[in-house]
Amino acid sequence: MATLSTSAWVLHELGLAAGFGGPLFGRLALRQAVKDIHSEAERGKVLADAWQRYNLVNAISLGTAAATWFIGRTVISGRSIDRETRDLVRLKDILLGATLATSVASMMGGQQMREEAPDGGAPLLKEDEAPGPRWPARATARQRLLGVMGPLNIALTAGVIGVTTVLAMKSGRSAKWSLLSRLLP
Template identity: 35%
Template sequence: MSDRNTLIRSLHDIGLAAWFGGSLMGAVGLNGATDTIRDPERRNALGATGWARWAPVSAAAIGVHAIGGVGLTLANKGRLVGQRGVATTAIVKTALTGVAAASTAYSAWQGRVQAEAGLNPTDGAVNSGPDTPAAGATARQHLRIAQWITPITTAALIVLAAQQGEQQRAGQVVSGILGRARTALS
């Protein structure tokens, strides 16, 4: 059996990179660019079109990352049980992946609520006029915060993936296994 997991590690990392990069570019680039368009109809159309084009790529990135993550978990199940610290990192990473997926879905939903209310989903302004539907104004406030949760949590996932890579160094494996053994014997 091979001790390399190049394919599943690549799926994990490429999916995560696309998820992080796309969410950050959308929050900064797309949303910022649409704010410069004065005509509300053009601004709404551009924002809605940009996010609609990104949605299937984002879904694919999340799926590829998840497939890679499951593969890495299965490939490292012995280390999860036998090496101190590995299971904790995996649990934290799984929880953060859930937060990132939930924030991605929530942001998409809030964007749709704004679009249905005739508001620009990419508009960073929280102030709403007297003619702004209440649902749209609330969605705008929620989206302003939610759009940043995805890039923040996926950045944290990148850091945890790096930590997991470090945990696979020979010295870390040995000290983690010995540490687990000492804990079991005491």
């Protein structure tokens, strides 16, 4: 068994898992839990603090997933895979790039909101709440943008995981890949 390749694959999978699980938890559980906090500013502060703590984990996780994928791709020539697999590899490249872009945009947007807020947490709109006159227009626009980036990031990461699974299944059925993988470190 190729120890280095196997270790890279495990790190890749763990990176994708953390990059998917954290935002999914934030969207489905954390965001819903803070709705019980009546103060708008306090809701925003709790979320900002939680995301501030998770951003490092998310950056390392997705960075590791991307690094292992893109480094691994340089080792294998396109001649060793069929056209369908090449198309899946390109699709994964695009999805992973978009996942990284939406993650960085979300992290930067959240950090900017945190820095603009006087107490470190911008007021958080509830789903059915309209912004009032006390809300800065930039904070409202940024919050709406983050409201789109979060679900988009989750969907993109799910797409990367799905394509990764299909590629793994295809590699298990490929005699060429089976032979080539024995030569990997």
